[in-house]
Structure formats: C-alpha cells, structure tokens
Amino acid sequence: MTNISQTLAPEDARNAAREVRRQRLKAFLFVVPLLVFLIFAFVAPITTMLYRSIYNPTVANLVPETLTALEDWSGEGVPDDAVLIQFATDMKRMANDRTSGQLADEINRALPGMSSVTKSTARDLRRVEDTDIATNGAALLLEADDRWGEAATWRAIRDAGAIYSASYYLTSVDLERDRDGNIVQRDTQIYVQLYTKTLKMALIITGLTIILGYPLAFFMAHASSGLANFLMVFVLLPFWTSLLVRTTAWIALLQTGGVVNSTLQWLGIIDEPLELLYNEFSTILAMTHILLPFMVLPLYAVMRGIDSSFMRAAISMGSSPLGAWSKIYLPMSLPGLSAGALLVFIISIGYYITPALVGGTDGQMISNIIAFHMQVSNNWELAAALGSLLLLLILVLYWLFDRFVGTDNLKLG
Amino acid sequence: MKDLETDTFLRFDNVKKSYDQKNLVVKGFDMDVKQGEFITLLGPSGSGKTTVLMMLAGFESVTSGDIAISGQSINKTAPNKRNIGMVFQNYALFPHMTVAENLAYPLSVRKMPKAEIKERVAQYLALVELSDFGNRRPGQLSGGQKQRVALARAMIFQPSLILMDEPLGALDKNLREQMQFEITRLHKQIGFTVIYVTHDQTEALSMSDRIAVFNDGVVQQCAPPSELYERPVNAFVADFIGENNFIAGEVTRTADGFAKVKTDAGTIAARPAEGLRDGAACRVSIRPEKLFIHPTDHAYDNALTVKFNTRIYVGDFIRYYFELPDGTDIIVKVLNDLAAPEFDEGAQAQLLSLAKDCTAFPA
Numbered sequence: 001m002t003n004i005s006q007t008l009a010p011e012d013a014r015n016a017a018r019e020v021r022r023q024r025l026k027a028f029l030f031v032v033p034l035l036v037f038l039i040f041a042f043v044a045p046i047t048t049m050l051y052r053s054i055y056n057p058t059v060a061n062l063v064p065e066t067l068t069a070l071e072d073w074s075g076e077g078v079p080d081d082a083v084l085i086q087f088a089t090d091m092k093r094m095a096n097d098r099t100s101g102q103l104a105d106e107i108n109r110a111l112p113g114m115s116s117v118t119k120s121t122a123r124d125l126r127r128v129e130d131t132d133i134a135t136n137g138a139a140l141l142l143e144a145d146d147r148w149g150e151a152a153t154w155r156a157i158r159d160a161g162a163i164y165s166a167s168y169y170l171t172s173v174d175l176e177r178d179r180d181g182n183i184v185q186r187d188t189q190i191y192v193q194l195y196t197k198t199l200k201m202a203l204i205i206t207g208l209t210i211i212l213g214y215p216l217a218f219f220m221a222h223a224s225s226g227l228a229n230f231l232m233v234f235v236l237l238p239f240w241t242s243l244l245v246r247t248t249a250w251i252a253l254l255q256t257g258g259v260v261n262s263t264l265q266w267l268g269i270i271d272e273p274l275e276l277l278y279n280e281f282s283t284i285l286a287m288t289h290i291l292l293p294f295m296v297l298p299l300y301a302v303m304r305g306i307d308s309s310f311m312r313a314a315i316s317m318g319s320s321p322l323g324a325w326s327k328i329y330l331p332m333s334l335p336g337l338s339a340g341a342l343l344v345f346i347i348s349i350g351y352y353i354t355p356a357l358v359g360g361t362d363g364q365m366i367s368n369i370i371a372f373h374m375q376v377s378n379n380w381e382l383a384a385a386l387g388s389l390l391l392l393l394i395l396v397l398y399w400l401f402d403r404f405v406g407t408d409n410l411k412l413g
Numbered sequence: 414m415k416d417l418e419t420d421t422f423l424r425f426d427n428v429k430k431s432y433d434q435k436n437l438v439v440k441g442f443d444m445d446v447k448q449g450e451f452i453t454l455l456g457p458s459g460s461g462k463t464t465v466l467m468m469l470a471g472f473e474s475v476t477s478g479d480i481a482i483s484g485q486s487i488n489k490t491a492p493n494k495r496n497i498g499m500v501f502q503n504y505a506l507f508p509h510m511t512v513a514e515n516l517a518y519p520l521s522v523r524k525m526p527k528a529e530i531k532e533r534v535a536q537y538l539a540l541v542e543l544s545d546f547g548n549r550r551p552g553q554l555s556g557g558q559k560q561r562v563a564l565a566r567a568m569i570f571q572p573s574l575i576l577m578d579e580p581l582g583a584l585d586k587n588l589r590e591q592m593q594f595e596i597t598r599l600h601k602q603i604g605f606t607v608i609y610v611t612h613d614q615t616e617a618l619s620m621s622d623r624i625a626v627f628n629d630g631v632v633q634q635c636a637p638p639s640e641l642y643e644r645p646v647n648a649f650v651a652d653f654i655g656e657n658n659f660i661a662g663e664v665t666r667t668a669d670g671f672a673k674v675k676t677d678a679g680t681i682a683a684r685p686a687e688g689l690r691d692g693a694a695c696r697v698s699i700r701p702e703k704l705f706i707h708p709t710d711h712a713y714d715n716a717l718t719v720k721f722n723t724r725i726y727v728g729d730f731i732r733y734y735f736e737l738p739d740g741t742d743i744i745v746k747v748l749n750d751l752a753a754p755e756f757d758e759g760a761q762a763q764l765l766s767l768a769k770d771c772t773a774f775p776a
Contacts, residue, residue, distance in 0.1 A: 310507065314507075316470055316499040316567075316576075317498070317566070318493050318522045319518070319519075323522065324493075
C-alpha cells in the first residue's frame with residue numbers, strides 16, 4: 001500500500017486552483033450585464049455629478065486671455081487698461097459668437113444684476129471696430145457701464161474663472177468667502193434650513209409610517225393567510241397605481257374646493273375652507289401614504305416569521321401581554337422595523353415629485369431646490385454640490401444606523 | 414358531576430370547545446389529575462388534544478364546562494396569572510436573549526431580587542447540566558440543549574403545573590430517547606405535575622403515569638400504559654397503541670369470562686370487550702409478539718391455520734407475514750434467535766396464542 005500523503009500533490013493543487021478560477025469566472029459572467037448597466041446608469045452619473053460640483057470651466061474657456069491678464073491684478077481698484085482692452089476684445093468676440101449670455105449668467109451668480117450689464121455691453125462692443133477696441137477698449141468698456149469700473153466686478157470675474165472651486169459647496173451650506181478669503185455666513189440663509197426641514201419631514205414621515213404600518217403588519221401577520229393576502233392587495237395597490245395619479249388624487253381631495261373642505265363645510269364644522277394643500281401638511285400626508293408599503297412589507301415579512309409561541313411562552317411565564325410585546329415581540333420584529341424605517345427615511349429624504357406637486361413653497365424639500373437649479377437657474381454646479389451633500393448626508397445616516405442598530409439586523413423579506 | 418376526590422389537583426369537568434360555532438373539537442372532556450402525576454394526551458393530529466392543552470394554558474377560551482386547579486375554577490383567569498409552565502415544540506426560546514436571560518425572564522417578570530434570580534438561574538442551569546452555557550444565545554445551541562433550556566425555563570418559576578406540547582417532536586430518535594429519560598428524571602426529582610401532549614405512542618408509553626387516548630374530540634381510554642397496551646377498551650385504542658392484528662369472526666358464546674369466536678382460520682377464545690354480544694360479528698385483536706409459530710414450548714389456548722407469505726429481517730427480530738384464508742395479513746414478531754423458523758413460500762403454518770392475549774371487539 002502506498003503511503004497516503006496529507007499534503008496535496010502540486011498537480012492536484014493546480015487542478016483545484018483551476019476549478020476555483022473557473023467558478024469565479026462563471027460567477028463574474030453572471031453579473032457582467034448588471035455591472036455594465038450599473039456603471040453607465042449609476043457610477044458614471046454620480047461621478048460626473050461629484051466632479052461637476054467642483055469643476056466649472058465655462059468662464060475659463062470663454063475669457064482665457066482676460067483671466068491670464070487678471071492674474072497680476074492686486075484685487076483693489078480698477079485693473080490695468082491692458083486687462084480692460086483684452087476683456088473688451090473678448091466681449092466683442094463673444095458677442096459675435098453669441099456666447100456672451102453664458103458669461104453673463106456666470107457673473108450674475110456672484111453679482112446679481114450683472115447679467116443685463118454684460119449683455120448690453122456685449123451688444124455695444126459688437127458694433128465697434130477691432131482697431132478701435134485695441135486702442136480705446138478700456139474707455140469704451142467704462143463708458144458702456146459704470147460697473148466695469150468697480151473692483152467687485154473684476155473680483156467676480158476672476159473668481160468665476162477658477163476651473164476647480166469649492167465655492168459651490170460653501171454656497172450649499174450657506175457660506176461664502178469674503179474679500180480676504182475668509183469663510184463667512186452668507187446674507188441669505190437657504191440651504192441649511194432646507195436640509196434641516198427635509199430631515200425633519202423625513203423623520204415625521206418615517207414616524208407616521210411606523211405608527212400606521214406596525215399595527216397593520218402585526219394584524220396581517222397573525223390573520224389567516226386568506227385574510228392576510230386580501231389585505232396585502234390593499235397594501236400593494238398604491239404600487240400598482242401611478243405615482244402621479246396618487247399625488248394628483250390628493251390635490252383633488254385637499255384643494256380649497258376639494259372633497260375634504262366641501263364635506264367639512266357641508267357638515268358645518270368649518271366656515272372657511274382650510275388651507276390643506278400646497279404646504280408641509282399636504283406633503284407629509286401624501287408622502288406618508290405613498291411610502292407606507294415600504295414600511296409594511298418588511299415588517300410583515302419579519303412578523304410572519306415570528307411564531308405565536310414566543311408571545312405565548314412569555315405570557316405563560318407570567319408576563320402581561322403588553323410586557324411580552326415590548327420585551328419579546330418588539331425586539332424580534334426590530335429587523336423589519338429598522339429596515340422599513342431606513343427605507344422610508346432614505347426615500348423620503350430625496351423625494352421630489354410629491355413635494356413638487358403638493359408642496360407649494362412651504363413643503364419644498366432639498367430635491368426640489370436641486371431640480372430648480374438644474375432646470376430654472378441653470379446652475380448645474382450648485383445642483384451637483386447640493387446633490388453630493390445629500391448623498392453624503394444619507395451615507396452618514398446609514399453609517400450611524402449601522403453603528404447603533406447594525407445592518408446585520410436588517411431584513412427586507 | 415363526579416365526587417371531588419380530596420387529592421384531585423387538576424380537574425376537567427365536561428369541557429367542550431368549538432371554534433366555528435357548529436362543530437365541537439373537544440366533546441366533553443373529563444379528567445382528574447393528582448398532584449405530581451405525569452399525564453399524557455395521546456392521539457392523532459386533529460383529535461383535540463392540543464386544544465385541551467391550550468384551554469388549560471388559557472390561550473383558548475372554554476366553550477362550556479370547567480377547568481379547576483386545587484378546586485378553583487381557572488376559566489376566567491388570564492393566562493399570565495395561571496402560574497402554568499409551558500414547553501413548546503419549537504422551544505420558543507427568545508433568540509435575542511442569552512440562555513441565562515431566558516431563564517431569568519419569568520423571575521424578573523415576578524420582580525424577584527437580582528441576586529436571587531442569579532442564584533436560581535445557576536441552580537436550574539446545573540439541573541439541566543448546562544452550567545457553562547448561560548452566556549450563549551439559543552441560536553448557538555443544539556436541539557437537545559435548546560430543549561433542556563426550554564424545560565428549565567418552564568420549571569424555574571416553580572409553576573403548579575407544566576404543560577408540554579410535543580416537546581420532542583423536532584428531535585431525532587436518539588436525542589428523543591435521551592430527552593425522554595431527562596424529562597422523567599426531572600419529573601421524579603422535582604415532583605411537578607405534567608400534562609404532556611404527543612402523537613408518539615412510544616414516548617407516551619415510556620414516560621406517563623396515565624395516558625388519555627384522544628380520537629375525534631373524545632377520550633377513548635384513560636389508563637396507565639400497561640393497561641392501555643394489554644387491555645384496550647375498544648378497537649381504536651387497540652389499533653392506535655402499538656401494532657395489532659385484527660381477525661374477523663363471529664361470537665358463538667361467552668362463558669367463564671371468555672368469548673368463543675369462530676373464524677375462517679379456527680376458533681379463538683378471547684377476552685370480550687364491552688358491548689360484545691353472542692352471535693354478532695366481531696374483530697379479535699392479537700399483538701404480533703403474542704403470537705407463536707408452531708412448534709413451540711409456549712402454553713397456548715388458540716391455534717390458527719395460516720399461509721406463509723414472507724419474512725422481513727429487521728435485526729433484533731424477524732417479522733413474519735402470514736395470510737388468513739380471507740386474505741387478511743397477520744404479522745408475527747419473532748426474536749432473532751436459533752428458534753426462528755424457515756418456511757417455503759405458501760407453506761401452511763400454525764399460529765398459537767393465549768386466550769388472555771386476545772381481545773374480541775364488536776365489529
């Protein structure tokens with residue numbers, strides 16, 4: 001009998017390793033389509049967004065020579081005539097290229113009112129001969145508008161010319177740099193307040209879905225399976241209806257002459273119609289309704305797995321039903337509760353459609369401001385910075401959740 | 414109403430239960446249990462035994478009748494005030510608590526001082542031989558260990574009564590036997606009263622003081638294991654408990670406490686069951702191990718002529734399959750020793766039995 005070796009022969013080891021490699025390759029091939037999709041649909045847009053929030057080459061591309069000339073400027077008083085002439089030349093070129101509007105938008109962001117100044121100056125300079133600008137550009141510029149003689153204007157152009165800048169992040173937390181480069185509070189406080197309000201509303205919505213969803217899930221988990229399935233249809237019904245339809249249904253219910261107000265008035269409970277729509281109340285109400293299934297489903301899945309014998313055991317040992325629930329059932333249903341809460345909270349933090357439709361000005365959330373900067377004010381960089389901060393906020397909250405509750409405890413079904 | 418015996422601890426008095434307001438699941442259950450008795454409710458699934466247990470624990474209401482502990486009706490007592498320990502089939506150990514916390518739960522509910530709880534938990538962990546496992550979670554225990562924790566948890570608050578609902582149902586055969594021994598040991602040592610529900614008759618026979626055999630919501634027979642096995646009162650019990658052969662026949666006459674039954678394979682003298690009448694059709698039951706194959710040294714009263722079919726080698730014994738003239742199978746268990754006979758297929762054989770081992774039931 002040959003001796004049986006405890007160690008693997010080199011050939012066997014190679015075979016085993018090849019087998020492992022083959023299995024890994026197979027596993028990889030299974031996920032390739034999804035991976036490609038994710039890279040295009042998820043990783044790339046997010047990376048672009050993150051990059052966009054610090055990278056803005058518009059001004060640098062429009063007036064590169066002016067910016068180079070401005071480098072030597074002290075930042076006080078009016079820059080040299082050479083700078084002004086260069087800028088006037090650029091302005092004429094841009095007026096002819098029809099790109100002066102872009103510059104106008106960029107400068108206007110730092111100095112409100114500069115948009116029309118820039119545009120009208122560009123119009124004036126278009127008619128002037130090149131030679132005239134080369135000799136007399138500075139005077140022409142100052143003649144076109146007084147503000148070209150102010151240091152603040154040139155500082156704005158110089159700052160807007162930076163290709164990489166954290167200023168959008170400062171703006172999105174209501175901060176800015178003053179003349180000396182110190183970080184100070186902005187005069188108008190918008191975004192921090194909005195983030196806080198968004199968090200507050202998300203918390204309220206999560207709390208409401210727990211209050212409404214937990215007893216329902218408990219009842220369904222302990223009902224006969226026929227009744228539970230029947231009720232499940234009603235829980236899932238919102239999923240099968242368009243989000244827009246559901247939200248507009250709320251408008252029909254809540255508006256001044258809507259179902260709720262007219263019913264209350266008909267019953268004589270109120271004299272004047274209540275302001276139910278286009279405020280925080282309507283946003284929270286509609287979002288709670290829309291997000292309720294996200295709370296009920298994980299809760300139901302977890303509760304379904306909790307045998308009734310646990311409660312019975314606790315009660316047989318002398319615990320009151322309420323005590324047994326809080327000491328035994330609640331901790332056992334916690335995985336579903338935390339999964340549902342996390343789901344609802346994160347979804348509601350970034351929710352857009354419902355606040356946009358029923359929120360009015362009062363019920364706007366951070367995503368609505370992001371959309372505003374994307375679509376209306378064309379400030380994509382600020383939108384990207386706000387979006388990145390939102391992403392960061394969610395990651396931090398998730399980390400906190402993992403820290404204190406533990407994601408091992410999550411159970412989505 | 415029966416007389417209240419002085420040593421009756423738990424009494425069921427004509428207890429009935431209906432879930433759907435039409436059909437009774439439990440049809441008038443009567444039983445008196447003495448302090449320290451080990452009572453098993455045995456029956457096929459759906460026979461109402463678990464319902465009786467749940468009514469006793471208070472998780473199901475009693476439709477009519479009365480359940481009393483020490484002469485006090487508990488029908489209206491909330492389940493958490495009944496002071497009844499319970500062991501569940503799935504153990505129902507709280508997964509988010511350690512073993513020690515599980516054991517401490519009923520004590521902390523009773524607001525026992527912390528030091529005393531600790532002492533008592535250690536004592537009961539030692540009792541079920543799990544002293545080193547106090548800090549484990551139930552998920553880290555084997556099935557048998559979980560079962561022992563569940564037992565200790567049901568005993569630790571010293572309840573007046575411990576209910577066990579198929580507690581060994583989830584264990585494999587070896588562990589099951591070990592745990593049967595364990596439960597019997599604890600029962601003897603501590604002396605608590607047990608109501609035990611199972612559908613496993615071996616378990617019931619080996620552990621109980623008395624067994625109540627349930628079928629269709631009615632107790633068929635309530636008796637100690639040996640009586641149940643040896644002297645079943647009706648054909649259901651004879652068939653349900655252990656293995657049995659049934660031979661169809663006709664009662665010719667009854668004399669000296671024995672009935673003469675005429676069958677196709679010969680005449681049998683058998684103990685008559687209640688309700689047996691002369692001249693009526695009947696079924697005679699004989700246990701496979703109470704039949705002997707001719708030739709044998711055993712004394713016998715009855716002889717049956719049968720045809721050999723086949724034999725199956727089981728290990729410690731051999732099962733012989735014979736056939737009666739009417740085609741009914743007869744099984745005989747023979748110890749696997751040198752005396753175990755060989756037959757050719759279709760050979761004639763004589764099966765011998767004692768009259769006291771045969772019972773004739775009305776058909």
